[in-house]
Amino acid sequence: MWTRVLAAFCLVLLTAPLSAQTKPKAFRVGFINPDTAIQAHPNYPKLKSVQDQAEKELKPLRDQINQLGQKARSGPLSAKDQQGLQSLQKALQDATKKWNERVSTVAKPLLDDIDKEVKKVAEANGFQVVMDFKVAKASSLVVYAAPDSDVTPLVVKELKK
Template identity: 60%
Template sequence: MLWIVPVLAAVGLMGAPLVAQTKPQAVKIGFINSDAVIEAHPDYAKVKAVRDQADKELKPLQTQLTQLQQKIQSGQASAKEQQDFQTLRQAYNDALKKWATRTEEAGKPLTDQIDKVIKKVAEDNGFQVVMDYKVAQASSLVVYAADGLDLTAKVIEEVKK
């Protein structure tokens, strides 16, 4: 009967899963200032021109809306002014959508290229994750980052090639 214990122990060891003892790999996270990268792109002037056109159309509408809204809030607006406010607000929202679409269309080739450059720079420098400073800060996702993790200059250099 004593021979059963060693046999059962050996069988038990054979049935145990063999797990490789691997050391956890550190994840290297980098950051970029995406606004700076976009503004440094050689074709940024095209996007800026669209944004400037949008501002030229939207700012007067916004000024009129603000003035009418102040009158409405103070109780001094006539029925016609209240109706004008509704009509103007719809025109503003329509123009805002139009310009958002145009800005996105103008910026898409830039952002597509920049995304590829970010991937290349990250891979070349051993980064597994790259985050935007503003997003990380606004979300409170990152509370500390060591020096040397900013890839903005490297991405700008590569974008300008």
């Protein structure tokens, strides 16, 4: 019996230094500023052009709605103005939907490219997780991030290759 206890004790003593020397794998979290990455993408000018076209069409509708809204705050709207406001709101809703679809169609390939580069950079630099910096900060999920956890410059470099 004592020999078994002694053998088990020796086994523990022999393996203890090995387990003590084995360091746990570091867990690295990285952050990216997606706006910077999108603007660095070679096809960003095409996306920006579509966004500018959308704004050119949507801004006058918003301005007209705001004017009628100010008018409504100073007193009741006439039946004609109420009908006009409803028509403008419907036109803005329809135009916004149309432009959101167009922008999404143009943005999708850019975002897919950025996702591929983020994955490549993360794997090459030992990051297990890469988070959107603005989302993490706004949600108070992250209080501090070391400067070397920002993978944005590395992703931008890859996008420009």
